[in-house]
Amino acid sequence: MKRIESGVVYGYIKLTKTASGIGVPIVTHPDYNSLFVPESDTSLRVIQFIDLVDPDEYNIESLPVSMKPIQLRIGDPCPIPVWINNAFQVISGDLAPRNLQFLWPADAHDSPVFRDLTKLLSEAESGALEERSRNWQADELKRLFWGLFETPPSSSPYWISRFRTAVRHSRQVAAPPHPIDLSLNKTANEWLRRFAVKVSFDRLQSFIAAIDDDILNKEETKDVFFGYFINGLSSRLAPTIIDVTKDYDTFLDLFPRGLYGRYLSRGFPRTPFRYRSIKDLPAFVTQAVVQADEKQKLRFARALSFVAFGGERAPEPVARTARLLMHRHAQEFFQYQEEIRKFHAREKSRYDYNLVLRQALYHYDSMRDLDGIEHPESRLSIANIDFGGISAEYISDIRRLAASDAEPPPPLDSVFSHKRTSKR
Incomplete structure (x- = not known):
């Protein structure tokens, strides 16, 4: 396909053999032997030139010799060949409709072609042609994706994929605001109303990724995720919490100060779906920690x-x-640590030895978890660290012994290489 950006109007295709009609301009270019047809937008300005395939199949007439050559470029008003009662004119696409009356005598003003041309120029000038075109595009998109807009949505990956395709295709043919946006917004809101608090975090992310800022802006997207998470907490849905722990960075991008920080700045937002709220989140977390x-x-x-x-x-x-809970677990840990120190002098079974090791680890891990509940710098780390006067190397030794099947327990001097560290 040849691409040109300008040309000269050579003639026109006469679509009818009647005394009145509207034709199609034909453009030539000095570098090509082909003929081209200018394509116009709804404001009747040239947007591109299209190759005329099989020109011999059309009735092409040259412009009158008396008419000056018409130079045409992309962006120019499109010329419109018109003949009324065999009186020929080429009018510009930006001609004011009221000026048509000066181009033909009064007896031509009752011609259907004259009336159609007046209507075409008026609608191009007022934007009505643009609005009709956008409605046609919206209807065509709804026909193409009928199953999305005319039937209830589904939470399946296939449906979400189809919706993503519909949004992408819509944006390719029509930039918002556009009539199709009403259908896209209605469908998106209906999906959220039905499924937002029922699907997994990954599935909700997939749906949100399928839409764009013209359906949900950034703040509205955060409101949707807030409703999802706060509903999961209030309903004590463990999967909601587990889903978040799979992708810390994504959550922090949404809520760097957590749900509580978002609540302090915006309260409980309105969303397309209903969700259960928590009036006092710190009290809720405190109770959850105790339980x-x-x-x-x-x-x-x-x-x-x-x-x-x-x-x-x-x-x-x-x-x-x-x-307070950490203090109790610390006391328990140091008691079990003392038991481990004395263990080499006792007659104990392997089961008892392992039990003591596991209890020591349980209280250490509990202290780490409680520290993470309070401090953000410890919240995301699960590695062994020097903590509360307990060296990471010492804990690693205990974990290794607890996982070992060696019998009997080796002397502590040969397995522990820890050193007490300064207390946090």
Whole structure:
């Protein structure tokens, strides 16, 4: 396909053999033997030149010799060949409709061609032609993606993929604001109403990625995720918390101060779907920490603190509870540490030895989790570290012994290489 940006109007295709009609201009270019047809937009300005295929199939007439050559470029008003009662004129696409009356005598003004031409120029000038074209495009898009717009949405990956394709295709043919946006917005809001708090975090992310800022802007997107997460917390849905821990960075990009920080700045936002809220998030987390400690699930409470507070230190009610529990676990840990030190002098079974090791590790891990509940710098780390006067090397030794099947327990002098560190 040849690409040209300018040419000369050579003639026109006469579409009818009647005394009145509207034709199609034909353009030539000095570098090509081909003939071209200018394509115009809804304001009747040239947007490109298209190759005329099989020109011999058309009735092409040359412009009158008396008419000056018409130079035409992309962006120019498109020339419109018109004949009324065999009186020929080439009018410009930007001609004011009221000026048509001066080009033909009064008896031509009742001609259907004259009326159609007046309407065409008027609608191009007023934007009505643009609006009609956009509505046609919207109808065509809805026909092409009928299953998305005329039937209830689905949470399946296939449906989300189809919706993503519909959004992308819509943007390729029509920039917003556009009538198709009404259908896209309605469908997106209906999907969120039905599924936002029911699907996994990954599935919700997939749907949000399928839409664009003209359907949901950045703040509205954050509101959707806020509703999703706060509903998961209030409903005590463990998968909601677990999903977040798979992608810390994405969550922090959305909520650097956690859900509580978002709540302090915006309150409980309105969303297309209903969600359960938590009126006092610090009190909720405090209660969850106590319950998690009783059920030996502090790792979950640590993840909960991340969702609630992000990269910020936990509020004092939460921090105070974490410190009190940490003090108890520290006492328990040092008691089991003393048992380990004395173990080499006792007649104990391997099971008892392993039990002591595991209990020491449980209380150490509990202290780490509680520290992470309070402090953001510890919230995301699970590696062994020098902590509370306990060296990381010492904990690594205990983990190695607990996983070992050696019998009997080796003397501690041969397996422990730890040194006490200064207390945090």
